[in-house]
Amino acid sequence: MRFYNQKVVMYATLIVILIMISEVGSYVGLMLGKQWFGDVRRLTTIYEEQTDRILQLLDESGESHREVLDPKLGWRYRPGYRKGDDVINSQGLRNTRTYSIRPKAGILRISAFGDSFVYGNEVGTPDAWPSQMEQACTKLEVLNYGIGGYGVDQAYLRYESEGALYAPDIVLIGFVSDDMRRLVNVYRRFSDDREWPLFKPRFVLQDSELHLVPNPFPHVSDYLKIIDNPSLVTRVGNNDEWYQPMIYENPFYDLSSTIRLPLAVGIRAQRKYFSHNGIWENERLNAHSDAFKIQVSLFKKFADSVYYQHAQPLVVLFPAKDDILRARAGKSTTYELLAVELAHLQIPYIDVIEGFAEKSQVPVGNWFMPGGHYSPEGNQIVAEKLLNLLESRVPQCASPYS
Numbered sequence: 001m002r003f004y005n006q007k008v009v010m011y012a013t014l015i016v017i018l019i020m021i022s023e024v025g026s027y028v029g030l031m032l033g034k035q036w037f038g039d040v041r042r043l044t045t046i047y048e049e050q051t052d053r054i055l056q057l058l059d060e061s062g063e064s065h066r067e068v069l070d071p072k073l074g075w076r077y078r079p080g081y082r083k084g085d086d087v088i089n090s091q092g093l094r095n096t097r098t099y100s101i102r103p104k105a106g107i108l109r110i111s112a113f114g115d116s117f118v119y120g121n122e123v124g125t126p127d128a129w130p131s132q133m134e135q136a137c138t139k140l141e142v143l144n145y146g147i148g149g150y151g152v153d154q155a156y157l158r159y160e161s162e163g164a165l166y167a168p169d170i171v172l173i174g175f176v177s178d179d180m181r182r183l184v185n186v187y188r189r190f191s192d193d194r195e196w197p198l199f200k201p202r203f204v205l206q207d208s209e210l211h212l213v214p215n216p217f218p219h220v221s222d223y224l225k226i227i228d229n230p231s232l233v234t235r236v237g238n239n240d241e242w243y244q245p246m247i248y249e250n251p252f253y254d255l256s257s258t259i260r261l262p263l264a265v266g267i268r269a270q271r272k273y274f275s276h277n278g279i280w281e282n283e284r285l286n287a288h289s290d291a292f293k294i295q296v297s298l299f300k301k302f303a304d305s306v307y308y309q310h311a312q313p314l315v316v317l318f319p320a321k322d323d324i325l326r327a328r329a330g331k332s333t334t335y336e337l338l339a340v341e342l343a344h345l346q347i348p349y350i351d352v353i354e355g356f357a358e359k360s361q362v363p364v365g366n367w368f369m370p371g372g373h374y375s376p377e378g379n380q381i382v383a384e385k386l387l388n389l390l391e392s393r394v395p396q397c398a399s400p401y402s
Contacts, residue, residue: 071218074200085124114174119146122369137397151182184241
């Protein structure tokens with residue numbers, strides 16, 4: 001009996017040692033693998049941060065953040081917001097001035113919808129390309145409807161609700177390749193668990209037709225319920241391409257690094273190598289993915305809607321830093337197949353990478369801020385390309401940078 005007890009103790013000790021080795025090894029693996037699959041955090045940590053950020057969003061007395069909740073779009077920017085030279089006017093547009101309902105005679109008016117590359121994140125209002133265009137030509141007004149974090153779906157919905165209000169002659173919608181992932185997302189933190197806890201509408205394709213899935217949590221009262229029960233967010237997982245039930249519905253996920261490491265590796269590998277519906281394929285946007293098909297359908301719907309309002313649509317393709325580096329290396333941009341599709345459908349577009357390509361001696365880093373958005377010089381390239389495009393309509397607006 002004594003010998004038996006010794007064996008039990010020995011085996012139990014061995015199991016504990018193996019578990020400890022596994023835990024230490026897995027923890028080291030998680031630390032070393034951050035560059036490949038990101039920072040893998042416990043679900044309790046994710047939920048605690050979620051609650052803290054919801055409280056910040058709902059703090060109506062604080063005006064340190066631009067975002068305010070919007071029941072239809074998910075969020076928008078606070079009218080009248082000002083922080084340094086980052087200014088949003090009383091109409092919810094990025095500018096220090098306000099606009100008349102209709103432009104004065106002889107003025108060409110453009111409405112610009114899109115994400116942070118339209119808004120001009122990381123630079124002040126005067127340095128964003130819509131403002132630079134206005135400064136370069138007094139015969140031009142560029143209304144900046146950009147909102148950071150928007151997908152083209154939200155930009156389109158904002159155009160549908162506000163686009164005709166100020167009678168634009170041209171309506172443009174911006175696109176950068178990172179936008180694509182947002183089209184199949186309804187909760188930003190499912191895509192990146194360090195994002196703000198914001199919900200959004202999305203479109204799905206059914207029988208080749210776009211159908212709107214409304215914002216699942218449109219009211220402040222919904223956010224208050226999430227504070228009380230953080231796991232309520234899992235209810236919208238079925239409509240989100242980035243939702244991972246193996247994380248959010250796994251009761252053992254927080255217990256062990258040995259559980260989190262293989263899950264992190266498996267999720268990353270599945271998305272990169274085994275998913276035929278992934279956003280990326282061979283370092284380009286995957287033309288066979290649901291997101292790509294939704295994107296193309298949205299651009300077509302946008303163009304048809306703008307034409308119906310007797311205005312001119314324009315899709316603006318913004319290259320990220322990697323796109324410019326790829327072009328300099330003789331490779332195609334990540335969004336090349338999307339440009340091909342736009343041309344095939346005869347949807348007017350401009351790829352502003354041409355403006356960057358013309359200045360091949362300039363270091364690419366000069367055009368970007370630390371967070372990946374255009375610097376004042378990068379915004380100037382965009383303004384220049386668009387001014388050159390408009391020269392035939394408003395000769396006075398020929399680019400002063402040429």
